[in-house]
Amino acid sequence: MIRVGIIGIGFMGKTHFDAYKGVQGAQVTAICTRSQKKLNGDWSDIQGNFGDRGGIVDLSGIKKYREIDAILADPEIDLVDICLPTALHKEVTLKAFQAGKHVFLEKPIAVRLEDADEMVAAAKRAGKKFFVGQVLRFWPEFAYVKEAVSEGRYGRLLGGNFKRIISQPTWGENWFANLEKSGGPGIDLHIHDADFVNYLLGMPDAVFSSGILAGEEFAAYVATHYLYESEELTITCQSGAIAKKGRPFEHGFDVYFEEATLQYNSSWGQPLVVITDSGIEEAKLPEGDAFQRELQYAVDTIRQDAEPTLLSGESARNSLALCWKEVESIRTGQVVRLS
Numbered sequence: 001m002i003r004v005g006i007i008g009i010g011f012m013g014k015t016h017f018d019a020y021k022g023v024q025g026a027q028v029t030a031i032c033t034r035s036q037k038k039l040n041g042d043w044s045d046i047q048g049n050f051g052d053r054g055g056i057v058d059l060s061g062i063k064k065y066r067e068i069d070a071i072l073a074d075p076e077i078d079l080v081d082i083c084l085p086t087a088l089h090k091e092v093t094l095k096a097f098q099a100g101k102h103v104f105l106e107k108p109i110a111v112r113l114e115d116a117d118e119m120v121a122a123a124k125r126a127g128k129k130f131f132v133g134q135v136l137r138f139w140p141e142f143a144y145v146k147e148a149v150s151e152g153r154y155g156r157l158l159g160g161n162f163k164r165i166i167s168q169p170t171w172g173e174n175w176f177a178n179l180e181k182s183g184g185p186g187i188d189l190h191i192h193d194a195d196f197v198n199y200l201l202g203m204p205d206a207v208f209s210s211g212i213l214a215g216e217e218f219a220a221y222v223a224t225h226y227l228y229e230s231e232e233l234t235i236t237c238q239s240g241a242i243a244k245k246g247r248p249f250e251h252g253f254d255v256y257f258e259e260a261t262l263q264y265n266s267s268w269g270q271p272l273v274v275i276t277d278s279g280i281e282e283a284k285l286p287e288g289d290a291f292q293r294e295l296q297y298a299v300d301t302i303r304q305d306a307e308p309t310l311l312s313g314e315s316a317r318n319s320l321a322l323c324w325k326e327v328e329s330i331r332t333g334q335v336v337r338l339s
Contacts, residue, residue, distance in 0.1 A: 002299050005030040005077040005101075007068060007092060009038045011048030012106050012133075013083035017057075019291035026079070026299040030063035032071040039064045068092055072099040079104060079129075079302060081295075086188065087181035090115040097126035104131045104298050108191045109316040111183040113324060116317040123313055131298045131308050132316035134195045138293040140285035141264045141272045145255050146200055147286075148262065154274075155258030159234035162193040163265070164251040167243045179218045186211070186219025187323050190239035192251075194326070195319035197226055197235060203318055205229045206337040209329035212240065219327045227335070 004026055006013050013033070020028045033039060039059070046054030065071040072080065072095055079102045082092055089110050096103045103123070109132045110116040123130035136142050149157050166189060168177075182188045197204070204226040211222040221240030228235070243250065252265030262283070264272040272283040286293075294311065301308050309315075322338070329336040 002026040002302055003029045003076055003078045004081055005032065005063075005065075005071050005074065005079070006081045006083060007032045007071060008083035008085075009033040009035070009043065009046070010083060011046055013081075014043055014046050014054050015048075015291055016081050016083060016106075016295065019289060019295050022289065022292045023296045023299055025303055026295070028062060030065060030071055030074060030077055031059070032065040032068055034066055036066075039066070068095070072096055072101065078102060079298070082106060085181060086111055086183065087178075090119055093119045093130075094122050097122045097128055097130075100126070100128070102129040102131075102302055104133060104295070105313075106133045107135070107195070107316065108132075108183065108187055108323075109313065109320055111181070111187055113317070113321055116313070116320050120313040120317055129298070129302055129308050130313040131301070131311040132313055133294060134192070134199070134311060134316060134319065135290050135294050136192045136196045137199050137310065138290040138297070140287075140290065141252075141283075142196055143286050144272060144283055145253065145262060148255075148257070149200060153257075154260035154262075154276075157233055158256040158258065160236075160253055160255035162196065162235075162237040162239075162251075162253045164189060164193050164237075164239040165243045165247075166241050166250070167245050167248045168241050179215055183323075184214045184218035184220060185239065185241040186214075186222050186327050187320070189241065190219070190222055190237075190326070191319055191323050193237045193239055194224075194322045195316070197237065198315065198319045198322060201226075201228060201231075201235065203322060203338055204235075206335050207322070207326050207329050208335045209326040210333075211326075211330040212242070213327075213330060216331075217327070219330055222326050222330060224326050224329070 041057045041059045043054030080096045081104045083106045206227040209224040212220045214220040221242045223238040226235040250267040255262040261275040274283050325336045
């Protein structure tokens with residue numbers, strides 16, 4: 001049994017806590033939060049940009065810590081699941097590896113690339129597994145796209161556009177608004193789709209982006225062409241905190257193959273559809289909650305002592321690098337190559 005300690009009980013901490021209930025071979029044995037109210041089991045203040053609000057939670061049998069150093073010192077924890085604001089990711093992750101723990105870290109891995117590099121190197125020195133929760137790889141609609149491309153199910157991939165739009169968040173402590181701490185929408189939000197492009201096709205040769213800058217260094221909205229010089233395909237994406245409150249969250253895609261079009265948008269309230277010359281049909285999606293599936297993958301990887309390739313720190317680091325290249329393209333107005 002993999003014993004899990006969750007650090008940070010906000011929206012994602014609650015989401016992971018709920019997901020572990022369906023994960024085989026793992027059990028949440030401890031939580032850590034500064035909030036005495038949450039330690040008492042009152043999570044009613046928790047909310048995010050999708051899913052249900054928090055409520056009253058039964059924490060009987062679960063150790064409760066207020067200090068991060070204390071939970072990391074617990075010898076009865078194998079995996080720490082870090083759901084803290086991004087600015088705290090490096091410090092707590094490095095401490096966790098020093099304490100001999102495996103780490104599951106919520107996305108994004110970091111704001112700064114040098115911090116991501118430091119965490120990846122620390123995992124290797126410690127000989128511990130390092131997972132970064134790029135959950136879109138397990139999201140049923142997106143997983144279907146990956147399977148269709150990998151299997152050649154609908155012939156050759158021709159192109160696609162991915163979309164992720166929110167309004168300015170008002171939930172939580174609004175650390176999101178601090179660009180140095182969150183990276184802004186161009187990192188915290190857009191990394192979902194940048195990472196999925198990386199996962200789907202590998203890193204592009206170059207990017208060309210336009211958008212809206214937030215300050216001089218960050219992006220509030222980004223629209224990107226991903227350039228694959230050896231492939232005849234067009235991949236684009238638009239992400240940002242640019243919508244009005246009437247539509248606070250929207251994600252989806254149009255993906256074009258030789259023999260079919262895959263179409264999905266969360267705001268339509270309809271399932272992913274496959275459009276062919278014969279008509280439109282609903283896609284048969286992978287079963288299970290995306291968060292539960294990604295956490296099951298992490299637990300299975302630890303138990304099998306395998307490499308965490310699907311959620312590796314290295315891959316998350318590369319997706320972060322891709323986001324920064326897109327911001328550079330917005331700022332310069334130029335095509336930016338990736339080394």
